[in-house]
Amino acid sequence: MSTPFTLPIRVLYGDTDAGGIVYNANYLRYFEAGRTEFMRERVIPYQAIEEMGIIMPVAESWLRYKAPAFYDDLIFVETSLSELSTHKCKFSYRIYRREESREKLLVKGYTVLAPITKEGGLTRIPQTLFQQMGVWLQKKQNE
Numbered sequence: 001m002s003t004p005f006t007l008p009i010r011v012l013y014g015d016t017d018a019g020g021i022v023y024n025a026n027y028l029r030y031f032e033a034g035r036t037e038f039m040r041e042r043v044i045p046y047q048a049i050e051e052m053g054i055i056m057p058v059a060e061s062w063l064r065y066k067a068p069a070f071y072d073d074l075i076f077v078e079t080s081l082s083e084l085s086t087h088k089c090k091f092s093y094r095i096y097r098r099e100e101s102r103e104k105l106l107v108k109g110y111t112v113l114a115p116i117t118k119e120g121g122l123t124r125i126p127q128t129l130f131q132q133m134g135v136w137l138q139k140k141q142n143e
Contacts, residue, residue: 001092002081002136005038011073022069027107028061031093034077035111038091043132052126056113059088063109073097075106081136086124088114089133 015026039046049056069075075097083090092110096103115125125133 002042004078004080004094005034005041007034007037007077007079009033009075009077011069011071011075013071016071020071022073024063024065027063027065027095027109028111030075030077030095030107031061031079031091031109031111034079034093035091038079038081042136044129049129050118052129054115054117054123054126056089056115058111059114060112061109062111063107065107066105069095069097069106076103081133082110083112084125084130084133084137086130087122088112089125 009030011022015022015029017023036046039049046056075095078094078096080092081089082092090110090112093108094105095107096105098104115123117123124130
């Protein structure tokens with residue numbers, strides 16, 4: 001698993017239900033925000049990946065809810081690249097809120113992305129992209 005990338009997000013009113021609690025599906029949007037910024041900061045932006053002729057849709061997701069987030073909370077999305085093969089990559093996430101001197105875990109989970117062509121056919125992760133992503137797995141293993 002790679003060294004985590006942390007993205008702070010302020011919970012918007014529109015992300016909550018009538019009780020002021022973050023609606024469960026919005027955590028997948030937070031996962032996407034974390035993954036997008038991980039790739040932008042550490043590898044390459046998704047736009048550049050699309051320019052290579054591939055798209056990286058989510059093929060699988062899993063979430064475990066531990067505690068709620070509320071309107072106006074400052075939450076932190078911690079994203080790591082946890083697995084990489086020529087046909088898929090897996091990102092792991094932790095979403096937490098800081099409370100006093102500790103982190104309160106709200107949600108944990110993962111997504112698996114699979115490369116496809118713009119026509120929809122399965123394909124391999126391009127070699128240059130695979131190597132760039134692999135650096136982050138190796139960095140964690142070497143730490």
